[in-house]
Amino acid sequence: MSLESSFESSLAASQALHLPRAGRQAPPPEAAASAPGLSRGALAGLLRFAGLLALLAVVAFFAVRVPSFLTPGNIGLILSQSAVLGILGLGLTLVLITGGSDVIRGGIDLSLAGTLGLAAAVFATLNQAGYGDAACVAATLATGLAVGALNALSVTWLRILPLLATLAVMNICAGLELVLTENTTVPAAAPLIDALNLAGPFDLPVIGLVLVAAWLVLAVTLRFTPVGLRAYAVGGHPEAARAAGIALNRYVAGSYIVAGLLGGVAGILSVAFLNAATSGSADMLLPVIATAFLGRMFSRRLVPSVTGTLLAAVFLGALANGFQLLHVSSYWVNGIEGALILAVVGVTSGLAQRGARP
Amino acid sequence: MRGLVKTFGPTRALDGASLTVAPGTVHGLVGQNGAGKSTLIKVLAGLVAPDAGDIEVGGTPLGPLTPRRAEELGIAFIHQDRLLVPTATVGEALFLGQERLGSRHGLWRGRLERRAAGLLDRFFGISLPKGALIQDLTTAQQQIVQITRALLADPKIIVFDEPTASLSRREVDHLFDAIGQLKAHGLTSIYISHYLAEIERICDAVTVMRNGRDVAHVDPRTTGTAEITRLMVDRDVKDLFPRHNATPGAPALSVSGLAAPPAFRDVSFTLHRGEVLGLTGLLGSGAKELVRSLFGLSPARAGRIEVDGRPVRLGSPGxxxxxxxxxxxxxRRAQGVALALGMRENMTLASLPAFSRFGFIDRARERLRVSQLIDELKIKTSGPEAAVRTLSGGNQQKVVIAKWLARQSRIYVLDEPTVGVDVAAKAEIYRLIARLAEQGAAILLLSADLDELLGVSDRILVMYRGELVSEHIPSETTSAQLLAASVSGTRAEDTAHVA
Amino acid sequence: MSLDILDSRRTAAPDLLRFGVPLALALVLVVFSLLAPGFLTLSNIVGVLVNNVALAAIVSIAMTLTVASGGTDLSVGTAVDLGSLAFVSTIIAGQPVWIAALIGVLAGVGTGLFNALLIAGLSITPFLATLGTLFIGHSLQQLTTDGGNPVYVPTGSIPPALAFIGHGSVLGVPLALWLVAVLAIGAWLLLAKSRFGREVLAVGTEPQVALYSGLPVRAVLAFIYIASAAIASIAGILISANVNAYVPYSGNAYLLNSIGAAFIGTSLSRTRRANIPGTLLGVLLLGFVSNGLLLIGWNFYWQQVGSGLLIFLALLLAFTGRRDTA
Incomplete structure (x- = not known):
């Protein structure tokens, strides 16, 4: 049934013709009414599996070429190699969820890699100074929270563009890290570190399990409490969220704070993984961004999601690991990541243009 | 609501308007654009504070309303804008912010969807594709979700602001059934619509507004739509439209067999110098797309366009x-004027080559021309450097026209040029159109305001379902005939009995 | 229901804020000249300009172009590096320095062309498009340098022209500063005075209006990203000439400060537009602060913290009273 037929009964004054203003071209009436988003839905449906298919293809390829790829030991290795990146990616994902997908005006946290470095430095320095695990962990997590709170304050209260605010905070973090470590590698040894490096249940290293646990907590919170629903609304359509009585700033601030906390956790994991706090955490920034954006490809709705980010982190980890096993130069990894980002963004922006907003 | 007055700057949006709604009824509110309906509703929503007048609910006078207070009083609003998260599912969008209503004891997504499906079926008798996202739905389906959302809050008074503008007939029937049920439960509805047949069908009483005032209160069962229409139309409106006295000259733009399926096909017409050619059509008629293709925004795929007799390709706005x-x-605010830029920068944007020498901009020449244009078009501003943001809607529109005057354009494509400007500014824009025609410009005016088309055009073309269906001479045509052509594609000789 | 009545609150920031950055710079100069006796000497100032400011300024000028067009170029560092790589490789291959410089700039143009293709051609957001380029550039450098080993021009065969680019002066002023001056004036003329600059302004602030005014939006964007990368590659050539080598990934060090400088610079404009004088002030501010902190005995590490805080304060200044960004 066409849109006009409803008008046929309504012969009235000239004003009857005043129609709602369409920002974009209106779809032709036939298509709009008869096929409720079918063609678009089918295309999107295919793409929704593209990410997963790519992951499976990569795994299958490596599994065939390298027999040792799918052994529990190697899977554990991939998981623990992805842990730091994955945890930071989860943090950025939260910020992207509440901030919306516009990179310049929307949410972004460039300070995450800096938080990681600072947190690791705090942990290792305190450890060297002879403090116990509990004190080290508490101080490290507090550091992460403080950085997150500073970001949250800048973005919500001071209303600085997230891109710039977190850029400045990143510089501050990097500086403080250098102050603590004096640009040297600070070794650390503690019962906690040993425990994290042990193999836990299913023969998986505890570091990897921390990543899985963090994902589980976030995924359950986002899926089974109203928080998730509202956080996506805040980022996806702020006016709709405000109209539904949701306090936007609280969600935006919360995402930066939790991201900071995850930065602290990542700091502890990175010290455990390397048995030291090392410089060079800033190099993590771009892979973290790549992970969170790649994660969209694993989401049914092509939005940032914690599950997608976990898969993306594992995907990138598997890629690097597989190349290593195949003795392919690791130099390709960055290039492939770059190409993947461009492919994902190209596809999603193409879809977004098609899937016009109401 | 009694004796409400609201002025915005020089505009008197409400001029002693009153609205009395009996409890448990469906009350219609009709009027032309700019009659004050939407301001009245904004007052009721607490979004706009009236300068004078009072509001009573159930006989108790209320202080100034705030959005929160309005909500507490159980007043719900259903707007044309759909405030739904595009990437949410139906259930998620429906229960956002009130998740407990959808799923108690924890949030279970499946439960949300089932409950949403149940509600949609109960209120409107429709079922949406399982797991569909809001962005996958048609605008009509989104509108239904939005209405259902408002019903969740269990309101006492529901204000429907043009709720059916994008609904199909079956959906409209369901909406009316639902409104009937609301009425049976003792709820009060205020129903705003341009479609008088709908008003006649569901309203118990109708208030007609004109020029910021309520001019009549009628019973739609005893008063016909023709009479209501007469009440809505402002008799002074004729003075609005100055006739230009140019005689159409040589063809400026001629189009033959133009097509961009599925939006429009086989469109042919000729626009002459010194002529104002009106164009109208409903949403989806292809009129909008035709106009866009003539400016190279979405180029036509077939057909021939000639400018001054020479064939041209319009592949881009450039x-x-x-x-x-x-x-x-x-x-206007997104595409017409650059709000972030000043007057000078706006007005020369389309004609930068004329204001530059060796690739550099000659600001003195710019300023001179811009000052001339400001005087010529009587734009009320502090000077060439003023921010366009600070201007009124009508003055902003003049800045857009000035941009093209600076370019010395000869063919003007005007797309709803008077939307959102007040009556005085409208009159000025019409005078401007007449003057352009007198200076030999060719003007294509797309408008949904039929009075406007009849007032300023030399000829009017009507599009229906992607085709040009008829051509009208204003002096021999009524707005009812134009409307008939737009809604049914026929050239009805006598429309009084068609409904 | 449209709420346009309610958003009339957008008021321009008070003009006082425009003097925030110049004032901060003046304050920095005064405070450090009081605290550190060696600060306000000619040799120190020239040293700061040549060592801390010149290269950062060139990269920041490139960044300003893209910020003015409404985007960012995260791959400026890649263009720096690829320019440097192409330059050094050509010299090692025995070609004259001027040909090597040309090839270096062409490498920058190539990087820019790739960005332009993604942004203007495929309509990918500049931030993500240039992020992708950055990653691919990183791989490219790893592959060509066997994982990031510097490529040196053999010490015995350093052409005099190379030494001149790296360390020479004209009329007593180091060549690098001449280059900064030429690029800055050129970019300033382009952005503030030329017809093209007006088009960039329109595309950067109101892309829709630009399109509806018949401006060639895609071509403008394409040119901006090509120009940005070409300018950045000039910085790469300077770096190589300075150290007689190509050092992989050295360009990325300039990325964050160039974004900071460009945005700090916007506070200088009444309408908060990216502008060359503002960017240069931003670069000077950052350069003098790190130098001053060094002179009063802060080590390199605390300088980082100091400049981070400074950028933060500058942003605070730039964004105070700005309510329309949400």
Missing amino acids: AAVRQAIAMVPED
């Missing part, structure tokens, strides 16, 4: 501008 074609877009 190509159109090179052919001296000007565009005044409907969305």
Whole structure:
């Protein structure tokens, strides 16, 4: 049934013709009414599996070429190699969820890699100074929270563009890290570190399990409490969220704070993984961004999601690991990541243009 | 609501308007655009504070309303804007912010969807594709979700602001059934619509507004739509439209067999110098797309376009501008004027080559021309450097026209040029159109305001379902005939009995 | 229901804020000249300009172009590096320095062309498009340098022209500063005075209006990203000439400060537009602060913290009273 037929009964004054203003071209009436988003839905449906298919293809390829790829030991290795990146990616994902997908005006946290470095430095320095695990962990997590709170304050209260605010905070973090470590590698040894490096249940290293646990907590919170629903609304359509009585700033601030906390956790994991706090955490920034954006490809709705980010982190980890096993130069990894980002963004922006907003 | 007055700057949006709604009824509110309906509703929503007048609910006078207070009183609003998260599912969008209503004891997504499906079926008798996202739905389906959302809050008074503008007939029937049920439960509805047949069908009483005032209170069962229409129309309106006294000259733009399926096909017409050619059509008629293709925004796929007798290709807006074609877009604030820029920068944007020497901009020449244009068009501003943001809607529209005058455009494509400007500014824009025609410009005016088309055009074309269906001479045509052609594609001789 | 009545609150920031950055710079100069006796000497100032400011300024000028067009170029560092790589490789291959410089700039143009293709051609957001380029550039450098080993021009065969680019002066002023001056004036003329600059302004602030005014939006964007990368590659050539080598990934060090400088610079404009004088002030501010902190005995590490805080304060200044960004 066409849109006009409803008008046929309504012969009235000239004003009857005043129609709602369409920002974009209106779809032709036939298509709009008869096929409720079918063609678009089918295309999107295919793409929704593209990410997963790519992951499976990569795994299958490596599994065939390298027999040792799918052994529990190697899977554990991939998981623990992805842990730091994955945890930071989860943090950025939260910020992207509440901030919306516009990179310049929307949410972004460039300070995450800096938080990681600072947190690791705090942990290792305190450890060297002879403090116990509990004190080290508490101080490290507090550091992460403080950085997150500073970001949250800048973005919500001071209303600085997230891109710039977190850029400045990143510089501050990097500086403080250098102050603590004096640009040297600070070794650390503690019962906690040993425990994290042990193999836990299913023969998986505890570091990897921390990543899985963090994902589980976030995924359950986002899926089974109203928080998730509202956080996506805040980022996806702020006016709709405000109209539904949701306090936007609280969600935006919360995402930066939790991201900071995850930065602290990542700091502890990175010290455990390397048995030291090392410089060079800033190099993590771009892979973290790549992970969170790649994660969209694993989401049914092509939005940032914690599950997608976990898969993306594992995907990138598997890629690097597989190349290593195949003795392919690791130099390709960055290039492939770059190409993947461009492919994902190209596809999603193409879809977004098609899937016009109401 | 009694004796409400609200002025915005020089505009008197409400001029002693009153609205009395009996409890448990469906009350219609009709009027032309700019009659004050939407301001009245904003007052009721607490979004706008009236300068004078009072509001009573159930006989108790209320202080100034705030959005929160309105909500507490159980007043719900259903707007044309759909405030739904595009990437949410139906259930998620429906229960956002009130998740407990959808799923108690924890949030279970499946439960949300089932409950949403149940509600949609109960209120409107429709079922949406399982797991569909809001962005996958048609605008009509989104509208239904939005209405259902408002019903969740268990309101006492529901204000429907043009709720059926994008609904199909079956959906409209369901909506009316639902409104009938609301009435049976003792709820009060205020129903705003341009479609008088709908008003006649569901309203118990109707208030007609004109020029910021309530001019009549009628019973739709005893008063016909023709009479209501007469009440809505402002008799002074005739003075609005100055006739230009140019005689159409040589063809400026001629189009033959133009097509861009599925939006429009086989469109042929000729626009002459010194002529104002009106164009109208419903949403989806292809009129909008036709106008866009003439400015190179979404190029036509087949057909021939000639400017001054020479065949041209309009593949991009730049190509159109090179052919001296000007565009005044409907969305003035996003596409017409650059709010972030000043007057000078706006007015010379389409004609920068004329204001530059060796690639550099000659600001003195710019300023001179811009000052001339400001005087010529009587734009109320502090000077060439003033921010366009601070101007009124009508003055902003003049800035857009000035941009094309600076370009010395000869063909003007105007897309709803008077949307959202007040009556005085409208009159000025009409005078401007007449003057352009007298200076030999060719003007294509797309408008949904039929009075406007009849008032300023030399000829009017009507589009229906992608085709040009009829051509009208204003002096021999009534707005009812134009409307009939737009809604049914026929050239009805006598429309009084068609309904 | 449209709420356009309610958003009339957008008021321009008070003009006082425009003097925030110049004032901060003046304050920095005064405070450090009081605290550190060696600060306000000619040799120190020239040293700061040549060592801390010149290269950062060139990269920041490139960044300003893209910020003015409404985007960012995260791959400026890649263009720096690829320019440097192409330059050094050509010299090692025995070609004259001027040909090597040309090839270096062409490498920058190539990087820019790739960005332009993604942004203007495929309509990918500049931030993500240039992020992708950055990653691919990183791989490219790893592959060509066997994982990031510097490529040296053999010490015995350093052409005199190379030494001149790296360390020479004209009329007593180091060549690098001449280059900064030429690029800055050129970019300033382009952005503030030329017809093209007006088009960039329109595309950067109101892309829709630019399109509806018949401006060639895609071509403008394409040119901006090509120009940005070409300018950045000049910085790469300077770096190589300075150290007689190509050092992989050295360009990325300039990325964050160039974004900071460009945005700090916007506070200088009444309408908060990216502008060359503002960017240069931003670069000077950052350069003098790190130098001053060094002179009063702060080590390199605390300088980082100091400059981070400074950028933060500058942003605070730039964004105070700005309510329309949400």
